[in-house]
Amino acid sequence: MSKPLMPQATAVWLVENTGLSFLQIGDFCDLHELEIQAIADEEVAVGMQGIDPVINGQLTREEIARCESDPSTRLKIAQSDIPQPVARPQGPRYTPLSRRQEKPDAIAWILRHHPELSDAQLGRLIGTTKPTINAVRDRTHRNMPNLRPRSPVELGLCSHDDLAQAIEKGLKAGRQPQLVEALPEEVPNLPTMPDPFKDA
Known part of the structure; x- marks a missing residue:
């Protein structure tokens, strides 16, 4: 039986x-x-x-x-016609068509920054x-030249909490994060500055 608010x-x-x-209440x-007797005696909930x-x-x-009229009966809560909130199903969520093209970007980002996630978790x-x-991992994806690794949270493909839980599960499973080497084309070409103290 549901309880009152x-x-x-x-x-x-x-x-x-x-x-x-007191028993019925x-x-x-x-x-x-x-506790009901204490409320009646004004020992608790005073001024409430x-x-x-x-x-x-x-x-x-x-x-x-x-x-x-009958102290042996019990109160029954009235059935409300207001719809109750429904919990979100735990299955895969719908991704709009416009966002599906961004999934490889999110995969590339996770493979680079969180290799502790298994393929099943990532999926x-x-x-x-x-x-x-x-x-994406083998660099054979048809859109590989145009991939830009971006966070799935930024792309709206998952929530920050979902990502944090997946990372925690991956670490608990014993998979350690690895340092992934940056690709040569991803390293920015920084200009070399002359050392002003070299001749001093």
């Missing part, structure tokens, strides 16, 4: 405004009977504003009257296939 404030209102027993609010469960749609007047994180991962 803000159970202690609901219990305060029920104690002050109904003739229900405690059962409905998921609080101990002694009670919340009317009838106005909130959690109880009906008829239900309260039914339970007041789940970005929503890609093993052949695509291998093609």
Whole structure:
């Protein structure tokens, strides 16, 4: 059975405004009977504003009257027609067509910066296939000359929390991060500056 929102404030209102027993109120609010008695004796929740469960749609007047007339009955929470939030499914998420072209960029970034991730983790994180991962790793991907390694978080392919959890799992599995050598074309050509103190 689902419980009311803000159970202690609901219990305060029920104690002050109904003739229900402590056991009935405690059962409905998921609080101990002694805690309800302490609320009635003003030992706890002193000054707390009670919340009317009838106005909130959690109880009906008829239900309260039914339970007041028979102390052995239990209050039943009213069924709400408000839709309950649905948890996000754990399967692969949909990637818009415009973003699918950016997956190889994210794969290249992860292969360079987080080699501790397994191919299976990488596939789940970005929503890609093993052949695509291998093609980027082996530099045989059809769009290899145009790839720009970019973070999947920046591209919107996964959240920062998802990436952090995947990295943590990879490290727990015993895969250590490796230092990956930069490709020659990725090293910027920095101009050499003459040393002003060389002749001094």
